[in-house]
Amino acid sequence: MPYDERLVAPMRAELTRFGVKELRTVAEVDAVLGDPEGLQLVFVNSVCGCAAGSARPGLALALQHATRPAAVYSVFAGQDLEATARARSYFADYQPSSPSLALLQDGEVVFFLHRHQIEGRGPEQIAGELKGAFDQFCAAV
Amino acid sequence: MTVALEGASGRLYVGRYHERTARGVVLHDLAVHDPATQTTARGEWIARLRKFGIPVEQRTSMIPTDEAGSVTRFTEYQLD
Numbered sequence: 001m002p003y004d005e006r007l008v009a010p011m012r013a014e015l016t017r018f019g020v021k022e023l024r025t026v027a028e029v030d031a032v033l034g035d036p037e038g039l040q041l042v043f044v045n046s047v048c049g050c051a052a053g054s055a056r057p058g059l060a061l062a063l064q065h066a067t068r069p070a071a072v073y074s075v076f077a078g079q080d081l082e083a084t085a086r087a088r089s090y091f092a093d094y095q096p097s098s099p100s101l102a103l104l105q106d107g108e109v110v111f112f113l114h115r116h117q118i119e120g121r122g123p124e125q126i127a128g129e130l131k132g133a134f135d136q137f138c139a140a141v
Numbered sequence: 142m143t144v145a146l147e148g149a150s151g152r153l154y155v156g157r158y159h160e161r162t163a164r165g166v167v168l169h170d171l172a173v174h175d176p177a178t179q180t181t182a183r184g185e186w187i188a189r190l191r192k193f194g195i196p197v198e199q200r201t202s203m204i205p206t207d208e209a210g211s212v213t214r215f216t217e218y219q220l221d
Contacts, residue, residue: 050142095194114194116143116215 002079003047011045012076014056018063020072022080029086032073036107039138042087043074046098051118055099058118058126065131067138069103103133110137143195144168145187145218147210151176153183154204155195155215165205166212170197184220191215 002008012022020043023029033040043059046052063072075084077098088094091102097115104110111133118126146154146166156171172195174186181189190196195215 093193095196097194100194112192112194116195119142120214120216 002081005079008047008076008079011047011052011056012074015043015045015059015074018060020059020063020074023073023075023083023087024080026082026086029075029083029090032071033087033090033104033107036090036104038071038106039069040071040073040104041069042091042102042104043072044084044087044096044098044100044102045074045076045079046115047078048098048115050120051115052099054121054123054126055101055118057123058121059101059130061123061127062130062134065127065134067131067134069134069138101130103137105137143215144212145215146204146212148204148208149210150208152208153187154202155187155190156199156202158212159201161209162203163206165203166209167201167203169201170195170199171202172196172198187218187220 016022023032075087077084088096091109094102094109094112099118100115101113102109142158143156144158146168148154153174154168154171156168159167159169172190174183176183
C-alpha cells in the first residue's frame with residue numbers, strides 16, 4: 001500500500017530539484033524509455049530509510065559532476081506502482097530492488113547499482129561510484 | 142543490510158538481515174544456494190547475484206540457530 005503522499009513528496013523533491021524528471025505513469029515511462037537514444041539514467045526511488053536516505057543525496061551530488069547523463073529520470077517504488085513496473089521492464093534482466101539505479105545506453109544497461117550495493121554506504125561513497133560511471137559512459141555536458 | 146549467511150549444511154543464504162533470536166536468524170527477500178541440489182557452482186552463483194541482483198526465493202525465513210553460521214555483508218563476502 002502506498003505511503004501518504006505528504007510523506008513521500010519531500011523524497012520526490014530531493015531529486016526533482018536537481019533536474020531529475022519523475023515518471024509517474026506508464027505512458028510517461030514509455031515515452032522516454034520506449035524510444036531509447038543515448039544515455040539515460042533511471043533511479044528507482046524508495047522510502048527505505050537505510051538505503052534511499054543515502055542514495056538520493058548521493059545521486060544529487062553526482063549530478064553536480066562535470067560529466068553526467070543529460071536524461072535523468074526516477075520512478076518511485078511502492079508509490080507509483082505501474083510506472084515502476086514498466087520502468088523495470090526495460091531492465092528486466094536485473095532483479096527488482098529499491099533503491100536502485102540503471103544507466104542505459106541506447107536501451108542497453110551499461111551500469112547498475114543494486115540496493116545491496118547502496119546499503120551501509122554514505123552519499124559521498126555512492127556519488128563517487130556514480131561519478132566513475134558517468135566519466136566512463138557520459139560525454140561532458 | 143544484505144548479508145551472506147553460511148549454513149552448517151553447506152547452504153549459503155543471501156538476503157536482508159532482520160534479527161537474530163534464540164531460535165535463529167531471520168532474513169527477508171532471500172536466495173539460497175544449496176550445493177546438494179544446484180548445478181551452478183557457488184562462485185558463479187554469487188557473481189550472478191552481484192551483477193543482476195538477488196532473486197527472491199523466500200520472502201522471510203528463519204535460519205535455525207544450529208544451521209546459522211557466520212554472517213557477512215554480501216558486498217564483502219568472499220569464498221574461501
